[in-house]
Amino acid sequence: MxxxxxxxxxxxxxxxxxxxxxxxxxxxxxxxxxxxxxxxxxxxxxxxxxxxxxxxxxxxxxxxxxxxxxxxxxxxxxxxxxxxxxxxxxxxxxxxxxxxxxxxxxxxxxxxxxxxxxxxxxxxxxxxxxxxxxYGNPHEKLKMIGVTGTNGKTSTVWFVRQILKALGKPSMTLGTIGVFCGDEMLPATHTTPDPDELFKSFATALARGITYVAMEVSSHAIVQRRIGPIRFDAVAFTSFSRDHLDFHATMKEYFAAKWELFTRYRKKDAPAFVSTTVRDHIPQSKAKLAFYGPTASRQTSDHGYFYAITESRLDHTHLDVTSDRKHAWDFPFGGDFVMDNFTAALALVQGLGETGEFSGSQIKPVPGRFEPVEAAQARGIAVIVDYAHTPDALEKTLAKLKEMTTGKLWALFGCGGDRDSGKRPLMGKIAEEQADIIVVTSDNPRTEKPDFIIEQILKGMPRKKTVHVIEDRREAIAFACLNAKPGDSVLIAGKGHEDYQIIGKTKFHFDDRSVATEILSAPRD
Missing domain, CATH: 3.40.1390.10 (MurE/MurF, N-terminal domain)
Incomplete structure (x- = not known):
């Protein structure tokens, strides 16, 4: 160092x-x-x-x-x-x-x-x-927390910030949602910023008396060595599934990039937590690892953090976590898979010695992650906005929402342009298997033609069950929200917290949550 x-x-x-x-x-x-x-x-x-x-x-x-x-x-x-x-x-x-x-x-x-x-x-x-x-090597004077994984990085880093805040410890977090320095939010252009912005952020945190920095560490950032001199004090691996094969040649290469967070960028003997869903991908290693996940996934030799969800609704979750001691929380939000990320965050914070008590009411939900649109309640339907933009995330989100739905389940989604095209038919297949009604629309088409992206999604739907193709995303959201019947649930997937849509090389303001709220709040005919 x-x-x-x-x-x-x-x-x-x-x-x-x-x-x-x-x-x-x-x-x-x-x-x-x-x-x-x-x-x-x-x-x-x-x-x-x-x-x-x-x-x-x-x-x-x-x-x-x-x-x-x-x-x-x-x-x-x-x-x-x-x-x-x-x-x-x-x-x-x-x-x-x-x-x-x-x-x-x-x-x-x-x-x-x-x-x-x-x-x-x-x-x-x-x-x-x-x-x-x-910037005077500011990272050396901070407690650095690094989180990698296909899905779950953003939620885990968010919960690290929420837990530390509940314990009276201000932090800086960097990731997809933005850069938070204490309670101040700054915009982000990459999951992991370029080196100039990255170390400037660390120096700002140091100047403001912050001790802890938690950041998402993408596979791109690792391969491109944006985090070169950093050696993390605690690390977590949240999940691994298909994504970014437009950048990585193979899944093996993709995993190897992420695993470097543990082998190259972690301090010796620093706490390292791995989701039980990643267990089978891990190479033989002498590194001391702890696991986290549902209690049912625990193996006899495992040590770490394991949880059970005993109550789950859109607006409430009861969570029990067992490590070296037992914890219990009631959260004012839902999303079973989000609890996996909360458990990872808890492990990271406690792994660095912060073991104080806090209540579930002190923890805020992650923006754009299984986020209900409140205006839907008056119509007797549920509308959920989620960032699910990979096959694995879409499958898990639809499966959970299906458990909570008494009527029909709607899946509204698209796929990003200039990105891994191989996942498009996979997401189409998952939507057809899980949902009753599907609305295929545009995500961020970027420089690709939206109709071509949609065509690739439809290749994964051989049965061609109830599928509506509406290229304009606003029109697609309006169609789903206004045609859903009482008891139905509508998942608006792919963009989550994003407040923009990229068409060509232009970024337009667009927020799924705001659009759905506006449509659902309009006077009925």
Whole structure:
């Protein structure tokens, strides 16, 4: 683990004299190019160097070819759609005083000795180390909690925040819903932000007196080394099922990426919790693991946290959890699978020594996760908004709602464009098996044609039971909500907490919860 004081004693003194943090927000630490060189050398990322590293302060660090200016540090990496190395020869001529970090050895060999070039093992990882250095390695002074999994990351991180808040411990959480610093919410563009935003967030947390940071750690972030220097104090693996095969070549590769949170990014002997649903995927390991899940899934040799749900309604859940002692809570919300994530959060918090008591009424439900639309009650129906956007999540959500439904079960969903297309017919098949009435619509089509996405979903419905295709999502929600009969339940799946829809490359305001509320609250004819 790199520390400012041990690796860069001069920087440690500079922190004291100039200050990394001013007021309540993070401030950049003035680092030099020599500091960058030493950082990459100490991390084991540096392979070779050309030119003389200038001993001057780095004015700006960028990965954007359009934003590079003379004197800056440019980090070139191979992206999914663009490899910045192709622009390096031209950029170096335009900006002769810039310094370049490269991961392409051929590009490095083509460069002369009159300008500084650093060849590294992985440019994205180098970016994360340099970003951490600029903010004084704030992650080393925080209690870091990392959560990975196909489904359940967001809910688990949300409940970590809720539990810590109930115990009087403010926290920062980062994930799909956004970045929460205490009670302040900031928007998020990625499940795991890029290194600059990530370490800036950590420095802000430190400046505001926060001790705990809980974050979703996506497989993309792990593969792209956005979390390079972080070693987590506690980790959890919530679930594993098909997703992101547009990014990972195989399920084996997808799992291997997630498992690195436990093997590469976890501190030695840090608490590690794995859902019993993931048990069969785990490789033989000497790592000490604890499990969590329903009591029925517990094996004789297991230690960890196991729960039983003794009462379950849309507006109430009674949960019993057994670990080294017994706990019981009454929550003012429903969703059995959400309780799995609460149990993971409890394990993480208690694994770090926070074992105080709190009540279920202090825990707020996760936005857009099995969230009822209250306006539906007046019509005698249930309308549930959920983020379920994978086959596994859709199946579990429909199965639970089916248990609570006396009438017909409606499933309204689509699939995202420019994403794993193989899951589309799988989700269609699940909807046909679980629901009585299906409405197939648009999700975030992005640059794909909505009708093509819908066509792929329909391939999974060979029986072609009651299926309505309504491409416009607002119209689809209106159709389902206004045609559901008393006793029916309508699941609006796929977007959950999202308040936008992406069509083409444009993001439009759209919130399933608000749209459903507006439709259900309108005067009846």
């Amino acid at each position: 790199l520390t400012v004081g041990k690796v860069f004693p001069k920087l440690s003194e500079r922190i004291k004299s100039e200050g990394v943090l001013i007021g309540m927000d993070a401030q950049l630490l003035p680092i030099t190019f020599v500091d960058v060189f030493r950082c990459l050398e100490a991390s084991g990322l540096l392979l070779a160097k050309k030119g003389v590293m200038p001993n001057r302060v780095v004015p700006e660090i960028t990965t954007d070819t359009r934003k590079l200016e003379d004197g800056d540090l440019f980090i070139a990496y191979r992206g999914v759609q663009f490899d910045a190395h192709v622009r390096v020869p031209e950029l170096s001529r335009q900006h002769p005083s810039a310094v370049f970090i490269l991961e392409d050895e051929r590009c490095f060999q083509l460069m002369g000795e009159d300008q500084p070039f650093l060849l590294v093992k992985d440019s994205r990882e180098a970016w994360s180390y340099v970003a951490a250095l600029r």
